[in-house]
Structure formats: C-alpha cells, structure tokens
Amino acid sequence: MAEIAGTGGLPGYAELHCLSNFSFQRGASHPEELVERAYRLGYAGLAITDECSVAGVVRAHVALRDLPAALAEDEAAHPERPPHPRNESFALLLGSEFDFGRFKLVVLAHDLQGWGNLCEFITAARTTAPKGQYRVRWNGGVDDSDMASLRHCEVVFIPRRDAGGAFDLPALQADLQRAAQLYGVQLWLAVELLHELDDDLWLATLMKLGAQTGVPLLASGDVHMHVRSRKPLQDVITAVREGKSVAECGLALQANAQRHLRTRSQLARLYPGQLLANTLEVARRCRFSLDAIRAHYQYPLENLGNGETAAQTLARKTWTGAQERYPQGVPDKVRRQVAHELALIAEMGYEMFFITVEDIVAFARARGILCQGRGSSANSAVCFCLGITAINPEKGNLLFERFMSRERREPPDIDVDFEHQRREEVIQYIYAKYGRERAAIAAVVICWRARSALRDVGKALGIDARLVDEFAKDHYWFDDGVQDQRLAEGAARIGVREDPLRLRQWIELTQRLRGFPRHLSQHVGGFVLTQTRLTRLVPV
C-alpha cells in the first residue's frame, strides 16, 4: 500500500461514495467524467454507487478501459504539453447506495459472489416498490435476513447529517451496533466533511462513536459531480426533481459545491490520515470487475441436443436447415460460406446465441407469427439456413464481415422483427420456457433530448413560459452556434424581455443536460436470458 500512498507526497485516497447521473435527478456528472477526473487526480480508486441501482457502472467500466488509449492519443496530438501521469493501480469499485432514513449504506461488491448478492438485493428492493422507487427496511434486528444477505461486500455506514442541527446519538449508536453485528469487519463508518460550520464537532462525534462500537472510520465525499463548476447543473437537476424553479427550491439545494471529487491535497487538510488510508483498504478488498460477468455469463442450455456440444447442435441445425432451403442440394458457394461462418462462430464462441435466436424464430413460425430478421444479420448464410433471415446467399454477395468479424471482437447483433400485434405471444413463450428468474426484458435509458432539456432548464431558471414554448417547438437551430442571436430575435418576436445572462445560462445548462439519463424504460423486445439466476448478474 505504501507505493500508492506515496505518490506525489500526497496521501492515497479512494472515493467510496459517488453518485453518477444514473441516480436520476441527483447526480450531475456522467460516469465517464467521474472516472476520468478521479483517475487524473491520482485516486487509488473510485466507487460508482448510484442509489439502489448499478446502471452507471457499465459506462464507467468502458470509460476506464478506454482511458489510457485516450490519454495516449491526446499526448500524441499535443506533444508540447506535459504527458499525463498514468495511474495504473486505479480501481473502479462497483456498488450501490441505499437510503434508510437515519443513515445510508453504501454496499461495494468484493467479487462476483458479492455482486450477485448486491444485484439480488436491488432486485428485491425495486420489485416491492412502485416504478422508479425502492423499498428497504431496517428493522433493528428483527427479521433482517435481507440485510444479512449482503455477504462478500464492503458496507459503508453513512449517518444522516443535518448540518448544525441536533442528531439522535443513541439511535445512531444502536443502528451502528446492529450493522456491526451483521457485517463485522466489512463495516465502515464514513465521515463526510463538506465545509459545514460544525465539521470539527461532527468528526469528533463520529470518532467517539467509532471507538464505542469498534467500527473503523473512513473518509468519503458524497460526490454528486466531478468538478465544482457543475454546481449550477446540479441545482437545475434538483429543481427538476422538486418540480420548482431553482430560486424556489431553497434549502433543497446543496449549500455549497463541496460534493465534487476533491483534490487529494484538500482532503489531506480535512481528514486525519488514518481515515484516508482506510479507503485504500476497502479498495484493496473490492476487486470485482465487470469482465468477470462476461466470463461468467452462460446462455440457457435448453436448446442443445442430447449430449451435443453447442457447436455440434448449431452445425446440425444449420445443415438441416440448408437441406430444407435447397431441396435440390446445397450449392457449393453456400456450402463454403456456411462452413466458413460456422468456423468463425465456433472460434468466437457465439454458437449459443444463434441457437437461442433460432429457437424463438422456430416458435414464431410454428404459430404463424410473421417474423423477419433484418440488418446486418442478413449477411449471414447461417442465419438464412436457420430460417432467421430471407436473403438467399446463393444470389447475393454476402458481406459476412459486416455482421461478425474476428477483428471487432464484438458480439453479433441479430434483429428480428415480429408482427407487433402478436409480439406478446413471443414474449410469453420466452418467459414460459426460461422462467421469470432467468429471462427479463432489457431496460432502455431515456435521456434528455434538446427539447426536453430546454423545457426543464427553462422552467428551473424561471424563464418566461412563452419563450420556452417558442424555442422548445423549434430547436433545430440548437447546434448551429447562433443561439444567442436566435434567442434575442425570438424574445423580441413574442415580446418577452429576459436578462441576456439568464438566457446564456439557459443555453449552456441545456447543452450540459442534453444526453443525461432521465429515467429507465422498457425495451420493446430486448430479452436477457441466462442459464443461472439472472438476478445474480444484473438487478431486475
């Protein structure tokens, strides 16, 4: 640990409580931005802990994977600038935050086992509550088998703090003791010092509490944004959540911008060294990466023939299909193409995907539900033989590499259109075959578009509703870079006077907000199927 702690003479630190904008209407930074900022600040790690969700972790994971390459590219483009320091030991921690009223818990997965527990916990909390909400209970020792299920995880206990206000110390102590019984050495008590007037008192109180209960303390920052300058956007998001204008939100807004990723020198001035060092210990224990899921994922095995391997089944089905497609005998060209494709599929290990799709299409055909593969999958002779697509490879010139190639290392994508009135039948077939525990419809993240962002930011800033309507209707000029002029014209046209500064804020914040995830919705037909319990891999 010494080598991490020593970098640049500053103490090492890992941020363990950080919300991305996938905590809808709370976080004000993309997971990518958070990861990059933490990496550049020389943090030992960053935990993305969205509220009862792990929706932000994939983007964070991808961002971290691509970051070294992006830095190298930047250095190559600007050789005159000093090179970016590399932070090889940077770890992305995955977890989630749960609000229990008197306190919050941040749960961080150690490994695949812990991840599975966390995902099941989120699933349980979400399914018992209305859409968009979740329900967690703290019974103080009575029937908290749910809570106890969070094994193989680090648990960070964050007491609720009303700055300057009184707090119920005995209740807090009881909660903490109960949590310590449940989680033992995996429990930590977080101190979040955010430049309030009574920070010293808070720190002293928690130190005492930690000493009484034997729970070690660590530092964390309740991060909502990656840099301080995101505060206005954070306020706007709060206003959207409250359904008011920013000026009306009052104390619902954060008092200051301290909930950002602070530099390690700032942290070193605020926190005792041991509290910072403890974050490194947590980061060391949590070594779970999303790559483990990929390695662990298994397709459902129902469709395999008796005792066959996946490759054998796919080959059998393909050649059988080919016989049906070409009753007069399979042409040589097609035969060669199919053999080539099968070899590649086997090499990449995607047989199960083809078999699963074939099964669904076969069901639809048997029921007389119209269906048709489309898109790049039409370039595959195997898909044609399996009856998924209808482009005869004998006639056309197939561009199989557009569909799947060794170089891209991306999973293939087969889009199948079903007759939409009867799509529900197909969905029910899938549920019936694989069971509710192993099949689920994929979610889509609905993001702010220019129009909705214009409306929401305009409302939050208290811009005249007529002006907001005027521009939300006709926002196609939005990317033209002539907004100021258009705004001035428009305001004059409908006779609304607005402060130019405010209009500029409106446009700037709208541009920032665009692309922010707003809520989750259901994909129209995307299914996730697994061999084992799905909820061990992702929350449902």
Added chain:
Amino acid sequence: MHWIALRWLPPEVQAAADASPGSATPGVEALGTEALGWWALQFTPHVAWLDEALLLEVSACERLWGGRLALMRELERLNPVAQRLQRAQGASSLVALARLRLFARGVRPPVELPGGLPLDTLSAARPHLAVLERLGCRSWGDVASLPRGGVVRRFGGELRDALDVAWGRAPDQHVWLTLPEVFDLKFELPALAENAAALMWSANRLLAALQVWLRARQRGALAIELQWTLDLRRFNGVDLPPREQIIVRTAAPTQDMAHLRRLLHERLALTRLGAPASWLRLRSVETAPWAGASTSFLPEDNRKGDRLHELVERLGARLGAQQVVVPVPQADHRPEHMQSWLPAHQAALAGPARAVLRRRGKAAAAVAAAPPSAAAAPAAPPNTAAPGASPLYPPWLLREPLALDVREGHPHYQGKLSRLVGPQRLETGWWADGQPAVRDYFIAESPGAGLVWIFRERPSGWLASEAPRWFLQGLYG
C-alpha cells in the same frame, strides 16, 4: 317521546337582565329566535318553535347528556343569552308547553297529566275558552271526555287533534329547525342608521347570531360580509347603488366575535355611508373547520393579550393593508435572503397555508380600499430565520454586510478578529441577479464585540487575483 319546552323571560319581566349590546351575553331580542333555535340544535336534532316556546324532543339523545336531569342542567349552563331560562318537561310537546305556561304563572302542575291541565294552557282551546267554560269544561280531560263528533263539529278538528296528540293517540309532528349551510341573516334596523357607528350597534346582533351558527356548525369564520340597504336612490344628485357592503377577513378561522367586531369597527370607522341605511345583512363568505384549542394548566400556555395576527389585522384595517408588513421566512441558503418583509395580507399567502389562501388573494386585494395613511413602522422581531436555518446562526443579522478592515491579512472589527469555527462554505445564488454568493463563513471573536459572524468572499473565477474581502454579517449575544 320526551319533550322539553324552553322559554326565555321577556325583558320587561326580568328587569335585572342587562341586555345592552356591549355586554358579554346578548339579550333574546338581540340574538333573534332563529339563532336560539340553532343554539338548541346542539342538544338534539329535533327542535321546533311552538308559540312562544322552543321545544326539544330528547328521548333519543338524553342518554348522551347523562340523563334528563343532567341535560336540564346543561341547558341552563349553556344558556346563550342574559335572560333566565324557564324549562318544563312532558310526554308530548303540548304537555311540556302547558307545564311551562303553568310554571311561568307560578302554578303547580296537576297530579293527573294531561287530563288535569287547565284549558287555557292549550293553544288550540284558547279561541273557544268562553264557550267551553260555559259547557263546564275546566281541564283538558273535561274536553277530551266530550263526544268526539260533537267537539269536531262545534269547535273544528284542530282542538280534537291537539287532544289526540296530547294523549299520544296521534303523532306529534313538527317542522324541525335545520341549520342553514351558509349564514345569511338580515333584519330591518329599528331606526334609519345615519352613520357607520349606528350600523355597528346593529351589527352586534348579527354577530351574536353568527357566533351561534359557527358553534353549531363547528366552523370558524375566515371572511364575512356586512351589507346594508340604502334608503335613498339618489342623494345630492348622485345615483346610489341599492346596497353597500364591506368584507372583513381574518387569517385564522375564528369564533371570537370580539375580534371580528373590532375588525368591523375599524373598517366601519373608515366607511362613509352613501345614504341612511334601512336594512342590515350579515353573510358568511368563507369558513373553515374549527379546531378547538385545548386549555392548559400551565401559565405560559395561557398568554395574555391579543394574538399577533389579530393585532396585525387590526392595524391593517386601520392603517391600510399595504402599510403593515410582517417578516416571512424564506427557504434559502443565503442568510440575507432567509426572511423578507411583505405586506401582511401577502404574507399570509406566502406562508404554509398557501394553497388554501391563494383563492382569496384577488378579493383581498380588491377590498383593500382603505386610504393610505402614514407609513406604519414594522413591528416584529429582528430576525425570523427560516425553519431550515442552522441553530449556529447568529440571532442578529446586519441589514447589509459590513466590509471589514484588513490589516496584515487579518480582518478587524473592534480589534483583531480571531477565527474560532469554520469555514462554512456557501456557493449558491448563481441564478439571481448580481454576484453569486461564494463565501466562507466563520465564527470569530472580537476583543470589543464578543462573538461575531463574518465571511470571506471567495474569489470566483475572474476575481481570483484580488485579495479576499471580509465582511461582518451577524452578531451573537
């Protein structure tokens, strides 16, 4: 069936009764028979006026009051007017009424009921008393024993029916009094009222009735309208409207007529009648459910004097609604924005009861017709902090932050300040006009002024090169 008959002694009989309008309890003539009926509705839903007496049918509800005796005592105790209450009971309404009449005369009721009751206590027999007496009938029983057909032919069906009711052979039917949904009473003034003060004298009577109605409805008045009919169509060559009115509003629902009377009084004192008024009408415009206040033994709960909002309303009625301002807490992180001074009637809208009160906003503004007089000084505590404000905030805020001298990098206020607690960082207000508030607050100790609350303006962006500026914003102790 069991009936109670009630009668209030007429004033000429009870000379001692002080029924002047200013006294705490009004007289019978001040309250009016309608209001007395409403008052009785609190005991039983079956209430009716019969001749001079108020009759209550109580067989279904007497247990609720702890029996007949307890109910009778309760009636006496809750008597709404100054006059004494006379009470009598009976198995039918007519018997109860007859006993009441005997009681008023000071005659003991007969042993045999209803047969022994003297005939003149029966209203239906009164027109025929002389004839009946000549027939030798002295009591109800005498008439009842006459042949039925003959009595009906000779005296009409009414007398016979009344006797059937008295003996319980026919149902005892009445038109029960009901409580109107809206209070709306008018009456003709005994004499033309020439000025507003004269109206006030008569309005008292209506207010007393309003109080009875509010209590019976268990509601409190939020707005009432006093309307008077003008006796002239034209006056000094000017066409007059048929009626004039004022509306009086109060912030909290009230059953306290003293407060409404004071408000009416202030408003009427500023009103000039267009012409002498002949009729007066009082109407409830808005009421709210009445949550009674519980009484307490603790002396600090029983405050003396007016409630604050009553004082504010009275001042507003006298000085004009715009002239009286009150502090309203605001939710904002910036200390100087945590309260604002608003005219009292707007402040009510900005308060927690916003949704309820907004409807009335327009009407309230329209009624505020009082002429502006000399500006009223705001009379309220210096610092009304928002509910979310930290208890560590100082109790006294400066109107404007005071720039502090900085010597050798240290702020001075009556000596060199030593920072004790802080910083508390504030970054907000970017949406407002002017500079956003980017400050670090400290509690500091001054050799001369004790504990003070100071802040340092944090250089934001383009001001980064400037030396930090220090301000004093609050004082402790």
